[in-house]
Amino acid sequence: MIRMSVAGVHLDSSSGSAVLVLANPEGRALPILIGLAEATSIARELEGVELPRPLTHDLLRDSLEALGARILRVEVTALRENTYYAIVVLADASGQETQLDSRPSDAVALAVRVDAPIFVHEQVLRETQSNPQEILASAEKEEWKKILEAMDPEDFGKYKM
Numbered sequence: 531m532i533r534m535s536v537a538g539v540h541l542d543s544s545s546g547s548a549v550l551v552l553a554n555p556e557g558r559a560l561p562i563l564i565g566l567a568e569a570t571s572i573a574r575e576l577e578g579v580e581l582p583r584p585l586t587h588d589l590l591r592d593s594l595e596a597l598g599a600r601i602l603r604v605e606v607t608a609l610r611e612n613t614y615y616a617i618v619v620l621a622d623a624s625g626q627e628t629q630l631d632s633r634p635s636d637a638v639a640l641a642v643r644v645d646a647p648i649f650v651h652e653q654v655l656r657e658t659q660s661n662p663q664e665i666l667a668s669a670e671k672e673e674w675k676k677i678l679e680a681m682d683p684e685d686f687g688k689y690k691m
Contacts, residue, residue, distance in 0.1 A: 531605060531649040532558060536642060539564075539573045550635060552606070552650060560606065560650055560658055562614055568635035575642045587639040598623030604637035606650040609657050 537553035548569030553559040564572075571587050584592060594601065599620045608615040616637040618630045632640075641648050 531651055532655060534558070534560065534648050534650050536572065536576060536638060536648070539569045539576070541569075550638060552638070552648060558655055560655060562606075562634050564633075564635035568633075568639055571639045572635070572642055575639070587636065587643060591640060591643045594620065601640055601644050601646045602627065603647045603649060604632070604634075604641045606634050606637075606648075606654055608651070609654050614654070
């Protein structure tokens with residue numbers, strides 16, 4: 531397994547999709563297309579934006595903590611038929627480990643909230659060789675920042691924040 535961190539969450543203006551980029555200091559990177567809601571959740575946490583009401587990932591983190599569990603790490607484990615798979619590894623109050631199946635975007639959204647390490651299995655990286663400089667050069671970080679700064683809790687409709 532290779533330890534990675536979030537290099538960025540970017541909006542691909544040509545497709546309207548969000549891209550989560552995981553990278554490590556050695557120059558390996560993994561771009562993953564994710565949903566806009568998950569991208570917003572990750573970006574808000576990375577930017578330190580606080581909301582008056584918890585988002586889904588905040589609620590899950592708080593629930594785990596209330597039950598005495600903690601997130602040990604998240605792992606991107608596989609790529610099958612153009613879909614990435616991940617697990618969230620938890621430890622309960624007694625130290626017993628449990629693995630939960632997860633989408634990578636949700637796993638990363640949780641990891642950034644509790645400062646848990648993010649790992650990618652070597653096979654996944656071999657299947658998706660990418661250069662992080664190329665990915666980051668084409669990403670539009672400033673566009674995401676503007677979107678997040680302009681968002682108002684009212685943008686979420688009937689769901690109060």
